[in-house]
Amino acid sequence: MTCKDEYQDLFKTVMKEHLSVFEAQDVIELEQFMDLIVQADRIFCMGVGREGISTRGFAMRLMHLGKEVHWIWDDTTPGMHKGDLFIATNGSGKIGHIQYVTEQAKKSGATVAIVTGSANQVNREFADFVLFVPASVFNGTDSRAVKSIQPMGNLFEQHLYMLFDIIVIMLERRLKLSHEAMEARHRNVE
Template structure:
């Protein structure tokens, strides 16, 4: 499969485009509305999927939301009025399921971003966003990928989350300077 960088990059970009064309606008809009209504947002994921969730938590905080990464020591408790968002490509990661169950028990609303809309995690969540990209241990009607394991899903979620930030910025009339003013200044 020795191909040039530009050919491989173009193939990856085509895959991303195919996934984004299939993401449901209504599911994305619902997640945006839930984010805007939440008192606090906590993100969870594992591995590379978790990195997308953690990056989203950071950008949500830059946009002025009370947002946290679930495994930070300073993450506060959740309850009614809060939202827990999980990234789970396969939809069946036991400790993600446990976090989501605990969130529901505490009264928080839950959303899962997944390649497995019929998976265990999606079935138990209040809402879901189906990202139809090849994901590690996921199956179904997903955009195929030349990339290994869950790379296409992870990249697609990152694009989804960055697009949601742009939507949130438009909704709250924020600009780059507004977000930059909330970035840590001691590094």
């Protein structure tokens, strides 16, 4: 197989995987997740590794939408309270320190939303809402998730970035914002 043939075979396979995940996404859950974002006074986000990178990009865009957003490990992050929304990305549902912070967020009175590819592993005692992204994850994939030829949690991590971007576009429309309004909130000191 030539490099060109292998490349084309791989990108077509990966694109089919993403299409399958998009088609399997529960849109009712998606809408409920967006409702939580719209209603929140403040939003706190957390994720680790590559799924954390996707979540950090989402936090940035939520700020561009005009929401007050904080990343859990930033030194300037304030305490959570009732009326706040905590969004934790926990692909496998089993990442210990995310579970700990989730428990603390719940105790603070914040609403807790978990985004995961393994909903059956999430501790529902501390989750007010679970958004199941049906993409295979590293270390604990839900049997309903789309399987992948890719290593570890690639499909979930990649898909999360695209799904979050689509959510932002839907929220932009729902909130009757423009690209220009979002751009006006972009950091201007770089």
